[in-house]
Amino acid sequence: MNRRAWILFALVAVLWGIPYLLIKIAIDDLSPIVVVAGRVAIAALVLVPVAAMQGTLPALRGHLKAVVTLGVIHIVGPFLLITYGEVHISSSLTGLLIAIEPVLIALLMVRAEPLTPIRVAGLALGLVGVGVLVGLDVSGDRWGLLGAGMILLATLLYAMATVFVQRRASDIPPTALVAGTTTVSTVLLVPFAAFALPTAPVSGGAWAALLALGLLCTAAALLAFYRLIGEAGPSRAGLVTYANPVVAVLLGVAILDEPLRASTVLGFLLIVAGCWLSTRPTVPAAVDTPVHAQ
Structure with a gap:
């Protein structure tokens, strides 16, 4: 990759590694539904x-x-599940999971991509x-589970959305698709968020985290990711999937004092290793790249 591609790669890795930290900060004062609705609304205002x-x-x-289907399985469902899930587990564990x-994409694509011993091992x-x-990080904690x-x-919804895009929406320009899905998601979420607006004072940190989630982790990250695909190709751009969890863990440990256990590293x-092996192409071909905001 050239220098510009490496810069874009690092930028996307950071922008998709920090959402879990920002979500933790935002849900201290804001309800998860408000955080998700606010995030996608801000992104839509930029992307449209x-x-x-x-x-x-x-x-x-x-x-x-x-567009509506993708908005539900690519944004509304995953964003809500991740934000509510982070009420019970650490931001670093969220990024790692x-x-x-x-691997889930490979399982969903098993009919199109024959299983080889290497892929099965992956x-x-x-x-x-x-x-x-x-098993080791949240064992015995039912809320953690x-x-x-x-x-x-x-x-799983992210993986399903990736397959859906390939099969049903590959002819739609990426910027239009993301603008459409964030708009649809905003329309679906805002009515529910209106009933969960905060009644107590909200810290400036929570509002700042929400703004960063929308502007940086959703809108800017997606635009940078598409530029990265243009510079380095989908195969190399997809490697960012392995980098952003590292950012999530480092931030969680350094800023939120989350524990870093041997089980986490293992x-x-x-x-x-499993992702790398399970996504090895069976024949020389372009690698499908998951495209989503974290």
């Missing part, structure tokens, strides 16, 4: 004008059903890594 300036919005015509996404390693993280379950369900290494 960008798509309009690029002239890509007309491409959404005739694709309302696909989401790293299992490539799937097994990834699932063992999840078992290590959940609930939170981890929410994160894993969110990750589980992450198993997941990364």
